[in-house]
Amino acid sequence: MKYFMFVVEDPTAEPYVPEEDNIGAWVEEMTARGVNQKGDRLRPASEAKTVRIRSGETLITDGPFTESREVIAGYDILECADLDEAIEVASKHPMARFGRIEIRPFWIWE
Amino acid sequence: MEYLMFVVVDPTGEPSDESPEAWVEELDAAGTRLHGDRLRPIEDATTVRVRNGEVIVTDGPFTESKEWIAGYDLLECDSLEEAVAAAAKHPMARAGAVEVRAAWPIDLGDSPESSPAREAAQ
Numbered sequence: 001m002k003y004f005m006f007v008v009e010d011p012t013a014e015p016y017v018p019e020e021d022n023i024g025a026w027v028e029e030m031t032a033r034g035v036n037q038k039g040d041r042l043r044p045a046s047e048a049k050t051v052r053i054r055s056g057e058t059l060i061t062d063g064p065f066t067e068s069r070e071v072i073a074g075y076d077i078l079e080c081a082d083l084d085e086a087i088e089v090a091s092k093h094p095m096a097r098f099g100r101i102e103i104r105p106f107w108i109w110e
Numbered sequence: 111m112e113y114l115m116f117v118v119v120d121p122t123g124e125p126s127d128e129s130p131e132a133w134v135e136e137l138d139a140a141g142t143r144l145h146g147d148r149l150r151p152i153e154d155a156t157t158v159r160v161r162n163g164e165v166i167v168t169d170g171p172f173t174e175s176k177e178w179i180a181g182y183d184l185l186e187c188d189s190l191e192e193a194v195a196a197a198a199k200h201p202m203a204r205a206g207a208v209e210v211r212a213a214w215p216i217d218l219g220d221s222p223e224s225s226p227a228r229e230a231a232q
Binding site: 002004006008010013014016021023024027038040041042043045047048049050051052053054055058060064065066068069070072075083086087090091094095096097098099100101102103104105106107108109 | 112114116118120122123124147148149150151152154155156157158159160161162165167171172173175176177179181182184190193194197198203204206207208209210211212213214215216218227
């Protein structure tokens with residue numbers, strides 16, 4: 001089953017400890033297991049553009065689609081057996097500790 | 111360069127039942143759209159945090175907001191302007207909102223200096 005993983009910054013998370021950042025090991029393990037299909041860090045939210053068309057006019061604003069303390073810092077597309085495996089994979093990502101992770105099942109468009 | 115596009119449900123959007131099918135076909139034919147899909151609604155979201163070594167699993171999305179991400183598309187564009195123009199053509203730009211974010215690949219050789227957690231800490 002496919003899951004979309006949002007890697008999110010969270011000001012209430014634990015302080016960052018560079019020596020305990022295991023992102024390299026996480027990518028290596030999840031790639032070897034065939035779980036991680038694609039993923040990337042994203043440029044900071046301050047560089048996001050949000051596009052809305054209202055009354056025929058194109059409105060482009062700087063920043064993400066919603067104002068919140070938590071902002072999306074990256075994403076991964078996972079292929080997992082079930083939600084339990086997706087949770088296990090997410091919990092091992094360094095940003096589960098230094099931020100938070102959302103996982104959402106795909107809803108394949110027929 | 112890759113751009114990730116979040117397709118967002120936004121209550122300020124104009125009512126529409128236009129399907130994104132024509133948009134997908136056009137961008138696929140142009141080689142602009144690499145892949146994309148719909149995601150299950152936020153009721154089916156799970157948020158995972160690790161605090162004090164303990165895994166905390168909660169139902170719901172990473173933030174509470176009137177707007178929420180309903181899908182994504184990964185685009186290959188020459189510039190942010192091109193990605194924004196592609197986003198503006200998506201029917202959800204009118205019915206909701208579309209956010210465009212440039213990919214920023216991590217060089218794992220540089221890890222952890224380039225990790226998302228480190229960026230967040232700075």
